[in-house]
Amino acid sequence: xxxxxxxxxIMKIHYIxxxxxxxxxxxxxxxxxxxxxxxLSLVYENVIKNYHNTPYIILLESIxxxxxxxxxxxxxxxLLELRQNKPWEDGVAxxxxxxxxxxIAYGTRTIIVASGLxxx
Amino acid sequence: MxxxxxxxxxxxxxEGLKGWLNPSRYGxxxxxxxxxxLTGVFLLVYFVGHIYETSSLVRGENAWNAMLELxxxxxxxxxxxxxxxxxxxxxxxxxxxxxxHAGKGLGNPERPxxxxxxxxxxxxQKSGIWVALILSAIAMLYGSSxxxxxx
Amino acid sequence: MLGKKNRGIDDSRKDNxxxxxxxxxxxxxNVYRANARKDDSPRYDTFEIPVQRxxxxxxxxxxxxxxxxxxxxxxYSCRMASCGSCGMKINGIPRLACYxxxxxxxxxxxxxxxPLSNFPLIRDxxxxxxxxxxxxxxxxxxxxxxxxxxxxxTMLSEFxxxxxxxxxxLQFSYCIKCGLCYSACPTVATDTRFxxxxxLSQAYRYYADxxxxxxxxxxxxxxxxxxxxxxxxxxxxSAVCPKGVDPALGIQLLRGHxxxxxxxxxxxxxxxxxxxxQ
Numbered sequence: 001x002x003x004x005x006x007x008x009x010i011m012k013i014h015y016i017x018x019x020x021x022x023x024x025x026x027x028x029x030x031x032x033x034x035x036x037x038x039x040l041s042l043v044y045e046n047v048i049k050n051y052h053n054t055p056y057i058i059l060l061e062s063i064x065x066x067x068x069x070x071x072x073x074x075x076x077x078x079l080l081e082l083r084q085n086k087p088w089e090d091g092v093a094x095x096x097x098x099x100x101x102x103x104i105a106y107g108t109r110t111i112i113v114a115s116g117l118x119x120x
Numbered sequence: 121m122x123x124x125x126x127x128x129x130x131x132x133x134x135e136g137l138k139g140w141l142n143p144s145r146y147g148x149x150x151x152x153x154x155x156x157x158l159t160g161v162f163l164l165v166y167f168v169g170h171i172y173e174t175s176s177l178v179r180g181e182n183a184w185n186a187m188l189e190l191x192x193x194x195x196x197x198x199x200x201x202x203x204x205x206x207x208x209x210x211x212x213x214x215x216x217x218x219x220x221h222a223g224k225g226l227g228n229p230e231r232p233x234x235x236x237x238x239x240x241x242x243x244x245q246k247s248g249i250w251v252a253l254i255l256s257a258i259a260m261l262y263g264s265s266x267x268x269x270x271x
Numbered sequence: 272m273l274g275k276k277n278r279g280i281d282d283s284r285k286d287n288x289x290x291x292x293x294x295x296x297x298x299x300x301n302v303y304r305a306n307a308r309k310d311d312s313p314r315y316d317t318f319e320i321p322v323q324r325x326x327x328x329x330x331x332x333x334x335x336x337x338x339x340x341x342x343x344x345x346x347y348s349c350r351m352a353s354c355g356s357c358g359m360k361i362n363g364i365p366r367l368a369c370y371x372x373x374x375x376x377x378x379x380x381x382x383x384x385x386p387l388s389n390f391p392l393i394r395d396x397x398x399x400x401x402x403x404x405x406x407x408x409x410x411x412x413x414x415x416x417x418x419x420x421x422x423x424x425t426m427l428s429e430f431x432x433x434x435x436x437x438x439x440x441l442q443f444s445y446c447i448k449c450g451l452c453y454s455a456c457p458t459v460a461t462d463t464r465f466x467x468x469x470x471l472s473q474a475y476r477y478y479a480d481x482x483x484x485x486x487x488x489x490x491x492x493x494x495x496x497x498x499x500x501x502x503x504x505x506x507x508x509s510a511v512c513p514k515g516v517d518p519a520l521g522i523q524l525l526r527g528h529x530x531x532x533x534x535x536x537x538x539x540x541x542x543x544x545x546x547x548x549q
Contacts, residue, residue: 006494007494007495007496007498007500008494008530011500011530012530015221018211018214019218022214022215025207033266038266042188044177044184044185047184048177064171067167068167071160071164071167072164074161074164075160075161075164077500077501078157080497081458081462081465082461084462084464089496103171106171106172106175107171107174107175110171110175110177110178113178117177132307133386133388133389133391134388134389135389135460135461136460136461137460138460139388139389139457139459139460140460140461145364145455145507146364146455146505146507146511147506147507148506149504149505149506149510149519150457150505150506150507150510152505153457153503153504153506156503217503217504220523221504221523221526221527222523222526222530222532222533223523223525223527223528223533224532226519226520226523227520229438229440229441229479229520229524230438230442231441232514232515232517233515236512236513236514236515237515238506238509238512238517238520239517239520240506240509240519240523241509241517
């Protein structure tokens with residue numbers, strides 16, 4: 001997938017996901033702080049209630065996708081600069097894509113299962 | 121026999137990771153590069169951990185509370201305050217970098233004259249680094265007041 | 272225009288106008304010694320050099336070479352920051368030895384001279400510039416304009432360029448290929464395929480030149496996995512450049528064009544009527 005995209009296109013995605021992630025993470029933090037307060041927001045029932053709120057789980061899914069892409073692409077850039085040979089570069093590309101997909105899948109599973117859980 | 125390509129790709133006398141690890145020799149922009157990398161890797165590790173810790177939700181209330189016992193501790197709070205600081209710095213500096221990478225805020229080319237100061241290393245973009253550090257400190261202070269101050 | 276003072280630029284590390292009066296009559300020169308062709312372990316040789324007020328590091332090295340050890344390997348030529356030959360690390364920072372006065376160095380009586388990092392070592396303070404020049408050549412560092420006929424003598428002409436057009440690229444053309452920027456760059460430190468600040472700033476120099484009409488090809492050369500995108504604006508290249516080229520500026524401006532932030536249609540210089548028709 002990475003091989004099909006030019007580096008310029010990948011970097012544009014990196015910049016866009018970075019800016020978008022900033023907004024959604026900011027909303028996520030504000031929600032944790034004010035509904036109703038930070039310490040109460042960690043109580044199991046309140047957490048589950050959030051997962052029944054559709055806009056909120058869309059927010060969480062967005063964070064997952066945006067931060068995973070931005071973060072693992074950043075790691076890919078660092079790893080590409082460390083070694084330059086074909087096996088390493090192919091390995092880094094495969095690892096990045098696999099790790100991104102795995103993390104998004106794992107987090108989405110949490111969101112799906114949690115949204116189906118009853119309260120208390 | 122060494123080919124031209126091998127010679128050109130030589131690692132001989134390259135600074136390697138040491139070149140990344142010492143940010144002090146070249147000014148604020150080099151420090152910002154170093155911090156952006158450090159905070160980025162740190163936040164990625166935190167993010168993976170955060171996705172894992174929140175997945176304890178699906179194993180029920182006991183698993184969730186067990187996770188909270190592990191993370192809602194003084195060291196857990198200190199770690200979270202670090203996360204708050206690093207994410208604030210990484211975001212603010214990242215926005216500065218998006219502008220500078222696009223060539224904005226760096227000035228225009230002009231005829232150089234002694235003492236040959238670099239136009240791109242101006243205070244306008246350099247102050248973005250300081251703003252990022254200050255905002256990061258403020259965010260960490262606020263985070264401390266929420267986490268340790270109690271509500 | 273000349274000698275602008277209020278650009279809010281802080282570059283006191285290489286401000287040659289600030290220096291302290293010499294408080295010592297001699298300095299200790301630590302010179303890196305190694306021979307890449309032999310397997311000798313690298314070592315530092317120490318020389319005590321008498322100093323005078325405006326003495327440069329190059330003067331000190333040549334004094335050591337003349338009176339203490341004539342085998343010191345050192346490259347130098349013009350002695351006036353014009354040829355770029357005497358680049359080396361002085362107290363850990365890439366500088367031109369001829370352009371660095373002893374009085375402007377901090378760090379007491381001891382001056383450490385080492386070869387430029389990120390260049391393969393030949394001997395002592397002399398490094399191999401061939402990969403550096405190869406990277407430069409990859410950027411096609413010459414004017415390309417298919418409208419200009421350079422084979423038919425009767426069609427010889429010249430491009431029209433205003434002073435404003437020249438200002439767009441002039442500072443980047445002052446590059447003396449000294450390699451200090453390449454040595455300072457954190458990406459070059461690990462990425463062997465990265466062209467380096469010098470090559471990329473020259474890519475911008477020709478991109479911005481109105482006489483050149485191969486902009487798309489130049490952008491394609493830079494848009495590579497190990498190309499312009501591996502620059503992260505650490506700014507070290509511009510911090511060490513002795514000629515005010517400001518390679519970081521050139522690279523970010525080129526990237527702005529690649530990203531589509533700078534969308535201005537490039538002005539292409541007109542050709543005057545051929546000499547034969549005037």
